[in-house]
Amino acid sequence: MANNRISILPPGWRDRAPYASDPVNSKGRLIDEPPSRTRTAFQRDRDRIIHSTAFRRLKHKTQVFVVHEGDHYRTRLTHTIEVSQIARSLARALKLDEDLAEALALVHDFGHTPFGHAGERALNEAMADYGGFDHNAQSLRIVTALERQYADFDGLNLSWETLEGLAKHNGPLIDENRPESLEGLPAQIVEYNQLQDLQLWSWPGLEAQLAAIADDIAYDNHDIDDGLRAGLFCLDDLANVPLAGELLADVKAQYPKLNSSRMNHELIRRQITIMVEDVIDETVRRLEAHNPANVEDVRQAGEVMGCFSTEMSAKERELKSFLFENMYRHEQVMRVMDGAEAIIRDLFEAYFSGRAELPEGWSEGLGQLDEFDRARRISDFLAGQSDPYAISEHRRLFDATPDLG
Numbered sequence: 568m569a570n571n572r573i574s575i576l577p578p579g580w581r582d583r584a585p586y587a588s589d590p591v592n593s594k595g596r597l598i599d600e601p602p603s604r605t606r607t608a609f610q611r612d613r614d615r616i617i618h619s620t621a622f623r624r625l626k627h628k629t630q631v632f633v634v635h636e637g638d639h640y641r642t643r644l645t646h647t648i649e650v651s652q653i654a655r656s657l658a659r660a661l662k663l664d665e666d667l668a669e670a671l672a673l674v675h676d677f678g679h680t681p682f683g684h685a686g687e688r689a690l691n692e693a694m695a696d697y698g699g700f701d702h703n704a705q706s707l708r709i710v711t712a713l714e715r716q717y718a719d720f721d722g723l724n725l726s727w728e729t730l731e732g733l734a735k736h737n738g739p740l741i742d743e744n745r746p747e748s749l750e751g752l753p754a755q756i757v758e759y760n761q762l763q764d765l766q767l768w769s770w771p772g773l774e775a776q777l778a779a780i781a782d783d784i785a786y787d788n789h790d791i792d793d794g795l796r797a798g799l800f801c802l803d804d805l806a807n808v809p810l811a812g813e814l815l816a817d818v819k820a821q822y823p824k825l826n827s828s829r830m831n832h833e834l835i836r837r838q839i840t841i842m843v844e845d846v847i848d849e850t851v852r853r854l855e856a857h858n859p860a861n862v863e864d865v866r867q868a869g870e871v872m873g874c875f876s877t878e879m880s881a882k883e884r885e886l887k888s889f890l891f892e893n894m895y896r897h898e899q900v901m902r903v904m905d906g907a908e909a910i911i912r913d914l915f916e917a918y919f920s921g922r923a924e925l926p927e928g929w930s931e932g933l934g935q936l937d938e939f940d941r942a943r944r945i946s947d948f949l950a951g952q953s954d955p956y957a958i959s960e961h962r963r964l965f966d967a968t969p970d971l972g
Contacts, residue, residue, distance in 0.1 A: 570721050571878045584662040586859040588772045594727035597711075597763050608726045613670035615723045620708050620716075621677045626969060627953035628676075629683040631909070643676050643683070648788060650675065653781035653843060654774075657873070660847050661854075663774050670725075671732045671778035678705025680950045681957040682907035689911035693919075697942040704753030707734050711759050713947055731765045732775025739872060743768040754943075769866040777846070777872035783841045787886055788835045794894040795831050802827060802834070808889045811881040814838055837891050842879065849876040906969030909950060910961045918945045923964050 583589075590607035603611050616622055623708055625644035641649075658668035679702045680686030691700040707730065711722040734740070734756055749757045749767070760767060770776070775905040791811065794800055805811045813835065817827070818833045825833070853872045859865045865872055875883055894900065917923040919942060924930055929948050933941060952960070961968045 586865050587663040587864055588667050588728050588774055588862050596724050597723050608664040611724045612664050612729045616674045619714050624953050640788050649785040650781045652776040653784050659779040668774040668778050670729050672776050677709045681952045681954045685904035685907040686911045689908040693915040695775050697939050698754040701753045704755040707754040732771045734765050735771050736775040736779040740767040772862050773865050775872050786843050790890050799897045800893045809885045845876050845879040868972040903971050906971050909969050918966050956966050
């Protein structure tokens with residue numbers, strides 16, 4: 568019987584831009600594996616990310632509000648899904664590899680601690696003498712070492728392009744004139760780069776750049792939605808914020824009797840659309856200026872290609888400033904985050920001092936590790952906890968636990 572091989576290339580792949588990342592010519596995986604009969608390398612990466620334990624834990628990790636504060640606030644998981652949608656839309660518009668863009672969006676927050684940036688601040692402080700803590704570097708550590716499900720390797724054994732995009736989606740990590748110098752980089756990135764050179768001196772592929780800007784677009788907008796829902800500010804407070812204020816005036820003029828919930832949604836959807844269209848327009852402009860023949864030309868362009876225009880960048884900074892002052896530093900949010908930081912500090916101290924034992928699977932051989940590696944093991948365990956687990960663990964170990972309600 569004839570062996571009719573199933574096509575693994577996505578529809579329209581011949582129409583992809585020449586500078587798109589190409590799964591057929593991927594730089595490969597650290598551990599060689601036979602190719603899939605039904606999926607490209609980047610589809611396979613995306614699927615492994617979705618089926619990982621780290622992905623499932625995102626549903627119980629804080630975005631801004633602790634998960635039990637309300638059913639309708641974003642969690643790390645719902646934020647991640649929104650980033651994925653925007654990243655895929657951008658990739659499709661620019662004829663890039665949608666699966667790689669989606670994979671990078673889905674994995675970008677794997678390394679976040681419980682309680683979001685509050686937990687990261689506390690863990691970074693606790694790890695100050697042991698290399699610190701960085702959630703992006705921790706994401707790389709999770710997918711290259713800490714996920715332990717496969718028979719042949721630790722981690723997810725993702726493609727080079729996915730790991731490259733994860734490690735440096737915000738741009739080069741080291742000076743291209745001194746590519747051998749890794750000074751100041753998180754240990755997790757340095758260690759993995761010794762196994763597989765991620766070209767930390769160059770820009771990542773365009774799919775990674777767009778996943779990064781999709782993250783900004785998503786949280787800029789859903790944080791407005793969550794802040795309004797929480798009553799931290801009201802629609803009228805946005806009147807003088809560039810872009811948001813302009814769009815809000817348009818919505819009010821068009822729908823003067825619209826209730827606040829629908830007006831909020833109308834504002835957000837319009838703002839997302841304008842931001843996405845701006846990124847597409849600016850990216851096309853830069854691509855035309857550089858005229859990259861392939862993805863390597865994108866990496867060596869010397870500047871970001873997927874980004875906001877200068878005008879939109881200024882407006883987006885003003886929006887971020889508004890959210891920082893009126894939401895992230897709001898007394899109500901800060902009270903909860905102060906308590907969350909205390910929980911992480913207490914847990915680290917309890918595990919590190921030996922007053923509390925790590926669970927099975929984490930405690931084996933802990934006493935034989937030097938101080939640095941012991942701290943790293945504890946940091947890995949803490950970073951992987953969900954909000955509810957960290958709270959319940961603190962209640963088990965301490966007489967009083969901060970109220971995060």
